[in-house]
Amino acid sequence: MYEVIGHPTSRAFRVLWLLEELGQPYTNIPAKPHSPEALDCNPSGKVPALRVDGQVITDSTAIMTYLADKHGQMTFPAGTLERARQDAVTHQIIDEIDGVLWMATRHKFIHPENRRVPEVVDSLKWEYERNIGHMADRFEGPFVMGETMTIADIILTNCLNWAFGAKFPAAPEKLTAYAKVMRSRDAYQRASGKG
Known part of the structure; x- marks a missing residue:
């Protein structure tokens, strides 16, 4: 276990x-x-x-x-082109979406007060909106990798939820609808204690 x-x-x-x-x-x-x-x-x-x-x-x-x-x-099998594309989009989510959200969180309440730069959050919101737009441009659905759900979907959905809770700009409609469907999954509901 x-x-x-x-x-x-x-x-x-x-x-x-x-x-x-x-x-x-x-x-x-x-x-x-x-x-x-x-x-x-x-x-x-x-x-x-x-x-x-x-x-x-x-x-x-x-x-x-x-x-x-x-x-x-x-996931797709290691060593395949599909896995390389999956890894690329996973790293894009981590670098361009998760990283921006985490930086904003640190400057809101994680860093010691004398190390926070609250003014940076507006710039990070702008960067997030730009980056989530790029993600939406490449998104064809129903999952990040098309017809196959992968770990990238879990990370992206978690980031979309995080951004909503942090009052970041709304994601494009197709990603908002995608996140709603992802949150309705039985496994999501069980993990969140709702299922």
């Missing part, structure tokens, strides 16, 4: 949702960042972490890639 360390309101939700999609048993330790449980798994105190066979894997995308590869679901 997998053990997911991280509160479901963090990026740990991505891992919990994937495990539900995969139908794999797990336990969740809802640890907050920098808690003793988080520090036990990662010297930086970041979550999530995955404990499996006595080993710890950190970083939500690394964890998800491992799980998808191990179970042969929610």
Whole structure:
């Protein structure tokens, strides 16, 4: 059984949702960042972490890639052109959407007050709106990779939810509709405690 360390309101939700999609048993330790449980798994105190066979894997995308590869679901096989395209879009989401949201979050309440630059948030909102527009331009649906749901969908949906909660500009309609469909999935509902 997998053990997911991280509160479901963090990026740990991505891992919990994937495990539900995969139908794999797990336990969740809802640890907050920098808690003793988080520090036990990662010297930086970041979550999530995955404990499996006595080993710890950190970083939500690394964890998800491992799980998808191990179970042969929610990903294209390593070494294929489809996987290369999947990895490219996954990195685009992490770099251009997740990274912008995380930077804004740090300057709103994560950094010590004397290190925050709240004025940067307006620029980050502009950057997010531009970047989510680029994502919408390439999106054909029903999933990021067309007919196949992959870990990129979990990351993108999580980011769209995060942006909404952070009062960032609304995503283009096709991505807003996509996120609504993704949130209605049984696995999403179970991971969020609603199913």
